[in-house]
Amino acid sequence: MKSTMMLAILLLLTSTTAVGGEIFGTLSEGTKAVDAGVKVQISIAQKTYQAETDKFGSYRVIVKESGKCTLTVHYKDQSPVFQIVSYDKARRYDLVLETKDGTYFLRRK
Numbered sequence: 001m002k003s004t005m006m007l008a009i010l011l012l013l014t015s016t017t018a019v020g021g022e023i024f025g026t027l028s029e030g031t032k033a034v035d036a037g038v039k040v041q042i043s044i045a046q047k048t049y050q051a052e053t054d055k056f057g058s059y060r061v062i063v064k065e066s067g068k069c070t071l072t073v074h075y076k077d078q079s080p081v082f083q084i085v086s087y088d089k090a091r092r093y094d095l096v097l098e099t100k101d102g103t104y105f106l107r108r109k
Contacts (some may be wrong), residue, residue, distance in 0.1 A: 024060040027073060027098040029097045033057030037076040044086060073097065075104060082106040104106070 023042060027034045038053040044065045051061045063069065063086040071082045075097060084093055094109035 021066065021087045022060060022062055023069075023084065023086060023093060024058070024090065025073075025095060026109070027059060027095050027097065029075075032037040034075065034097070041072040041074065042069050042084070042086070043072070044069040057078055071106075072097075073104075073106060078104045080104045080106045082108075096102045 027038060027040065034053055034057045036053055036055040037060075038057075039050060040053065040059040040061065041048055041050040042061050042063055043049075044063060044067055048067065049061050049063050051059050053059050066086050066088055067086050069086050071084050071093065072079050073082075073095070080097065080103075082093075082095060085091070095106045096109050097104050097106060099105075
């Protein structure tokens, strides 16, 4: 019994898991957080990951790949994009939606 338990512990300690990086942050329009349910989409290597904001404008997306990504926010019938980088560790992107000539764009807070 002890040898089985030791073997299980050894396997858990030496096994590798493919865990991607987390991209998270907040999304606001000016100084006010966006409403819950705003779709945030991250595209990398012909794959797409998505999430929705909560009531505080926060979002969280797990991306399995590392590298340059495109973050798209679907907001008020528009889809502004922002270039980000995914790492194998968590990365925070607090973004602000601003308008110019009626068109939304994203910038870092």
